[in-house]
Amino acid sequence: xxxxxxxxxxxxxxxxxxxxxxxxxxxxGIPSLVPDFLAPExxxxxxxxxxxxxxxxxxxxxxxxxLSNAAGYPVTLLTGGxxxxxxxxxxxxxxxxxxxxxxxALQVSADGTLANWIVPGKRVPGVGGAMELAFGAANLIALMxxxxxxxxxxxxxxxxxxxxxxxxxxxxxxEKAVFAVTAEGLRLEELLEGTSLEEVRQCTEAPFTLSPQLx
Amino acid sequence: xxxxxxxxxxxxxxxxxxxxxxxxxxxxGIPSLVPDFLAPExxxxxxxxxxxxxxxxxxxxxxxxxLSNAAGYPVTLLTGGxxxxxxxxxxxxxxxxxxxxxxxALQVSADGTLANWIVPGKRVPGVGGAMELAFGAANLIALMxxxxxxxxxxxxxxxxxxxxxxxxxxxxxxEKAVFAVTAEGLRLEELLEGTSLEEVRQCTEAPFTLSPQLx
Amino acid sequence: xxxxxxxxxxxxxxxxxxxxxxxxxxxGVGTPPGLVDTLIQSNVRDVHLxxxxxxxxxxxxxxxxxxxxxxxxxxxxxxxxPVAGELMTAGKLQVEFCPQGILVERIRSGGVGLNGxxxxxxxxxxxxxxxxLVTIGDKQFLYEAPIxxxxxxxxxxxxxxxxxxxxxxxxxxxxxxxxxxxKVTIVEADEIVEPGALDPEEVVVPGIFVTHxxxxxxxxxxxxxxxxxxxxxxxxxxx
Amino acid sequence: xxxxxxxxxxxxxxxxxxxxxxxxxxxGVGTPPGLVDTLIQSNVRDVHLxxxxxxxxxxxxxxxxxxxxxxxxxxxxxxxxPVAGELMTAGKLQVEFCPQGILVERIRSGGVGLNGxxxxxxxxxxxxxxxxLVTIGDKQFLYEAPIxxxxxxxxxxxxxxxxxxxxxxxxxxxxxxxxxxxKVTIVEADEIVEPGALDPEEVVVPGIFVTHxxxxxxxxxxxxxxxxxxxxxxxxxxx
Numbered sequence: 001x002x003x004x005x006x007x008x009x010x011x012x013x014x015x016x017x018x019x020x021x022x023x024x025x026x027x028x029g030i031p032s033l034v035p036d037f038l039a040p041e042x043x044x045x046x047x048x049x050x051x052x053x054x055x056x057x058x059x060x061x062x063x064x065x066x067l068s069n070a071a072g073y074p075v076t077l078l079t080g081g082x083x084x085x086x087x088x089x090x091x092x093x094x095x096x097x098x099x100x101x102x103x104x105a106l107q108v109s110a111d112g113t114l115a116n117w118i119v120p121g122k123r124v125p126g127v128g129g130a131m132e133l134a135f136g137a138a139n140l141i142a143l144m145x146x147x148x149x150x151x152x153x154x155x156x157x158x159x160x161x162x163x164x165x166x167x168x169x170x171x172x173x174x175e176k177a178v179f180a181v182t183a184e185g186l187r188l189e190e191l192l193e194g195t196s197l198e199e200v201r202q203c204t205e206a207p208f209t210l211s212p213q214l215x
Numbered sequence: 216x217x218x219x220x221x222x223x224x225x226x227x228x229x230x231x232x233x234x235x236x237x238x239x240x241x242x243x244g245i246p247s248l249v250p251d252f253l254a255p256e257x258x259x260x261x262x263x264x265x266x267x268x269x270x271x272x273x274x275x276x277x278x279x280x281x282l283s284n285a286a287g288y289p290v291t292l293l294t295g296g297x298x299x300x301x302x303x304x305x306x307x308x309x310x311x312x313x314x315x316x317x318x319x320a321l322q323v324s325a326d327g328t329l330a331n332w333i334v335p336g337k338r339v340p341g342v343g344g345a346m347e348l349a350f351g352a353a354n355l356i357a358l359m360x361x362x363x364x365x366x367x368x369x370x371x372x373x374x375x376x377x378x379x380x381x382x383x384x385x386x387x388x389x390e391k392a393v394f395a396v397t398a399e400g401l402r403l404e405e406l407l408e409g410t411s412l413e414e415v416r417q418c419t420e421a422p423f424t425l426s427p428q429l430x
Numbered sequence: 431x432x433x434x435x436x437x438x439x440x441x442x443x444x445x446x447x448x449x450x451x452x453x454x455x456x457x458g459v460g461t462p463p464g465l466v467d468t469l470i471q472s473n474v475r476d477v478h479l480x481x482x483x484x485x486x487x488x489x490x491x492x493x494x495x496x497x498x499x500x501x502x503x504x505x506x507x508x509x510x511x512p513v514a515g516e517l518m519t520a521g522k523l524q525v526e527f528c529p530q531g532i533l534v535e536r537i538r539s540g541g542v543g544l545n546g547x548x549x550x551x552x553x554x555x556x557x558x559x560x561x562x563l564v565t566i567g568d569k570q571f572l573y574e575a576p577i578x579x580x581x582x583x584x585x586x587x588x589x590x591x592x593x594x595x596x597x598x599x600x601x602x603x604x605x606x607x608x609x610x611x612x613k614v615t616i617v618e619a620d621e622i623v624e625p626g627a628l629d630p631e632e633v634v635v636p637g638i639f640v641t642h643x644x645x646x647x648x649x650x651x652x653x654x655x656x657x658x659x660x661x662x663x664x665x666x667x668x669x
Numbered sequence: 670x671x672x673x674x675x676x677x678x679x680x681x682x683x684x685x686x687x688x689x690x691x692x693x694x695x696x697g698v699g700t701p702p703g704l705v706d707t708l709i710q711s712n713v714r715d716v717h718l719x720x721x722x723x724x725x726x727x728x729x730x731x732x733x734x735x736x737x738x739x740x741x742x743x744x745x746x747x748x749x750x751p752v753a754g755e756l757m758t759a760g761k762l763q764v765e766f767c768p769q770g771i772l773v774e775r776i777r778s779g780g781v782g783l784n785g786x787x788x789x790x791x792x793x794x795x796x797x798x799x800x801x802l803v804t805i806g807d808k809q810f811l812y813e814a815p816i817x818x819x820x821x822x823x824x825x826x827x828x829x830x831x832x833x834x835x836x837x838x839x840x841x842x843x844x845x846x847x848x849x850x851x852k853v854t855i856v857e858a859d860e861i862v863e864p865g866a867l868d869p870e871e872v873v874v875p876g877i878f879v880t881h882x883x884x885x886x887x888x889x890x891x892x893x894x895x896x897x898x899x900x901x902x903x904x905x906x907x908x
Binding site for chain 1: 695696697698699721722725744745746747748749754757758764766768769770771773774777789790791793794795796826836837838839840841842843844845846873888892893894
């Protein structure tokens, strides 16, 4: 499976987490692909931390330089949506008014600790709004490929990369599996696309239990 | 002199402190009379802490229940004025964007400490925005009758009433005199309406020096 | 988008004894009159109130306070409601005074999900109470705690059915922050419109903070200037 | 009312070496293009920058950052401006990362005249730096210091000549708080109108916070979507 396929698989599975009536914030990377897989009857409000609630799709023509998503790409506003300043935007996030935040991850540990902002010496993107989203979202879902390109695990006992926020992730979705983060640690909930349990065991550093339906 | 006369004299003198281009906040009581004595060519912006910059006079007819000054009385909005929330209102005040704040006082001490919010056991008005105005205004002018009705002084060595804010008053205007508050204490700047220096000495507890033009 | 319009009866069912109730308004201007009446009729008691002031005895939250069913009040002044002062003196209403601009920031701090702030305002005065002192560098500040409420009462000029809000003149005052600080935020709006009817730039409070919306019949009290003989100067709202 | 409209030449005369410069904008959207060019042409150096991000190398404040004349930058991310990362790695630009929502609140805290706030966000992470820990009750919080600037650069959709401001869509972002936090606040506006031409309800920043206003010629860069081949995904603004 190439990386592109994996991203599509992850995004398609993540879309099932999004239900009508929810307010959803999507991070860049894989999460930005999630809307492509939403069923048409799913009526959600997308929040973007640069100041939109009710964000609509990319405009077909005539992009407005003053109307973008948090990644700087042109978007539209749906009927009933509104604009606001950055402080109000993060007030929504910290106060838990965003129901689901779907973020890309570099590593997640067994207790739901998230690392997604820096690979020291390699990439210095900066943390952006990820710390607040991790802190405030009622439900935080982390999306990532199951391993590094060289096969090293990303679901860790303890994150080796600098932490974004501790004990915040509720669910991890990869191209191979879905894990819930519970008080007792990770629980494997689903195997995706014909992946075997053995395969998941081999490429997952963190210990995990099995959901009843997988036993 | 009756109380009403004294209040008019104080307000008329205070009006001379207000110059074109200033942003001015007026407290209730005597300060609210100041606009009556402004020369027509004086172009000031009145700020009210309930959320107006550019407050105009009482409407002749059709008072709007949703447009009042900080005392709850109907006002109007001048051209170019605007409305805002209470946090923005006090941001202006704390950041020193209000040039002059004219407050009523119960007592002022020699170092400019202001008491104007409570007479324990007698009146419990509450502090309102006075603490912020005292803290933030670039220039704070305290207006009060020179003494209590029974003759007890209100310009004190040390305030005996609970303090609103320490070392904040820049000028004291009574019906008898104008004092500047300096690093060395009070300095008598003017005698009003034929008051004698001796009379002021007798009814002022705090020590004061004389401005050169009074020597 | 969720339609949040409901009835005053439903609102009454949400109120409970001992609740912390935040309310918008400044001297009654911008306090939702229908929600105050709903509270009065509810028989709910021991309410912990937080708002700019105690209104007047017949205006704003003052109408409820005079009934003696509030247990405590955090406010910047109560001078315009002499009954509130009497209840306080009689030990029947616990009053905490907070400087006006600090109070609205405490409500905001709760409303935006922060954990309070530092200021020099009020330091060394009676209003310091037992607030913690925090030393940063060589300066000492008062710590002001955030405030949130079980219920928040908000008055808006217009709401769309999702709860996007716009306000009217000086009736805005503390309402935008009260709206953010409620666990359950109830808005009384002069006008309720469909989503899309408000200019997305003019929305002051995004609907995400709003739980319920009821239509207003307008304010149902006489303002002080409509009854000039009733009050001495000292009974008017003070700051 | 004071007329605050001035020229870019006058603005240039207000800038100085070593100044702290706050700027509005999010990934360049809402960063005032004419003011950035004025800064570039000014030869001013050792500038301490505070803003949401480092823009792109050819967009927003990024155009100035790539010149190496900024001494430090407080921002939430710099991933969209690889040159900023190179300058940082080479020790030529001191970068302090701050969570996005915390950064805007720090600017707001300075802008509204408070002395910083407490939060749990970032506690125990690299972004704690040497920020003081404050214990309130049985909880420990990070203290976040307020930020103000010698100069603030703001972009507005419309300004009246007194400086009352309205913004445009997502170009609002941090601009209202940057406007309050400048000792000298300079606004670049798409349209400058007479006092009274703005609806007093729609004003977002009252003119009292604004020092100078200049007319904009519009943004003068190409956005990333106008040059799709130029950037890999990793170079796009990230959060």
